Amino acid sequence: MKTIVSGIQPSGTLHLGNYLGFLRQAVELQDNSGCKRFYFIVDFHSLTGRYNPKEKAKEIYELAVDLLAGGIDPKKSTLFIQSHIEEHANLAWIFNTITSMGQLERMVEYKEKVAQGITPNAGLFDYPVLMAADILLYKGELVPVGEDQLQHIELARDTARAFNRRFGKTFPEPKAILTKAPRVMSLNNARQKMSKSLPQGCLFLTDSPKVMREKIMRAETDSHAEIGCDPKRRAAISNLVMIYAELSGMTTSEVVKMFKGVGYAEFKKELAELVIKTFKPFQERRAKVFKNKAQVMKVLEEGARNARPIARATMEEVRKKVGLI
Helix, strand or coil: CEEEEEEECCCCCCEHHHHHHHHHHHHHHHHCCCEEEEEEECCCHHHHCCCCHHHHHHHHHHHHHHHHHCCCCCCCCEEEEHHHCCHHHHHHHHHHCCCCHHHHHCCHHHHHHHHCCCCCCHHHHCHHHHHHHHHHCCCCCEEEECHHHHHHHHHHHHHHHHHHHHHCCCCCCCEEEECCCCCCEECCEEEEECCCCCHHHCCECCCCHHHHHHHHHCCCCCCCCCCCCECCCEHHHHHHHHHHHHHHCCCHHHHHHHCCCCCHHHHHHHHHHHHHHHHHHHHHHHHHHHHCHHHHHHHHHHHHHHHHHHHHHHHHHHHHHHCCC
16 A cells, blocks of 8 residues: 655735645545555744744644645544654654765755845745655655645655665655646745745635635736647746636637637636635635634644654654654
8 A cells, every 4th residue: 555645834815826736635635545644734834934933833733724724634644743754853863864965955845945135044945854854754655745845855865765775675656746737936926936935926715705816807918819738838827727728628729719818817717716716625725624713632642642653663663763762
């Protein structure tokens, strides 16, 4: 039986990019009865950027609510909080001893975050090693990710390979399961990934219908006469076409054909209604789940209780192989 492992940061309200890049695929993968699934909230990872400590607990809880409302089923998947399993950090430290500085210095995401103004702290630099530990602690074989995380998965593979070579066969070499959707870009700057740091160009799953309409109607397009899809030459309108295609189940070509001869304003109106319709059930479920904190915490506690023996067994195996007593 294959093991699927994936984590998501509690760094604010979920947005459309999170949905298409993680949540939708995580839910779909639950239908595969031939796999074990470990989904967790990577709260340690979220400490690498500046944050308000008073808000962190709220962010962690609300992400748990979002995941449950979005379709993560505790009967099909093990859902828990990363920091509730101490072996994540313990294994990361051991992996640090077999990871070169050169490997980490090549990480593109680290360079991008520093360029965005995030303080280049040691945790941010070492982020990929903790991610490798997250995956390999459960001997994960399949990892659902977007294209921007492929370099991190490759480092996890390198880590597994290096450990196995030095200490004996222990870990599988994980493979990425790429999300079907391309990277979702900001609505008002198609050269940047959709992010909560650019709130006006970010479609949050909890935005009201009014706000969703306003953001989409203000979205960047171009000066062409007709809708088209050419990500390299027409990034802004292509981003909107891609969003419509992903939420409707159509191809981008079918979307372009469907709106042939239709102006941008009319297309945006249709897109806004599709987005609102898609996330209305999520918002309704979320409101109910949010109120039942005792049940949400029970799910997270049970998830940690189920994951902990597996993590401990892996860590005990690792301790023996590296020579600890």
